[in-house]
Amino acid sequence: MTGWYLKSTSLTLKPHLNPTKMKNILLLFFIVLSTSLQPVKAQEFRGIDKSPMDMAYFPDNFAHDHSPNEKAVARITYGRPQKNNRPVFGKMVPYGKIWRTGANEATEFIAYQPTYIWLKNITRWYLHFVYHSRKR
Secondary structure: OOEEEEEOOEEEEEOOOOHHHHHHHHHHHHHHHHHHOOOOOOOOOOOOOOOOEEEEEEOOOOOOOOOOOOOOOEEEEEEOOOOOOOOOEOOOEOOOOEEEOOOOOOEEEEEEEEEEEOOEEEEEEEEEEEOOOOOO
């Protein structure tokens, strides 16, 4: 008989596994446990480059990872302005005048495939703003 059995009114456990099998099972358990407790990396992004100009493609990462027959849908070119402890609004960016968004040049949207916004087929847009003072 294996397993539990009653012997003179006391409960006794007869071992099922020999010590070598038990050590292997425990070792496997600790390996699985230790690997499952490692920190999980969800995603790794490329670092920010030093240039203030950047590009984003749709589909994402088109410039780096695309097949030869795949075509981009759109591209946005934009600049990351650097404030560097300077006053921006009212000084560098004049109130009430058209100002380009982005650093060094306006933000540009280029559509490589037919793209419709407000029922118009657009191919290229530049983004500009007019900033106003809150003291109106």
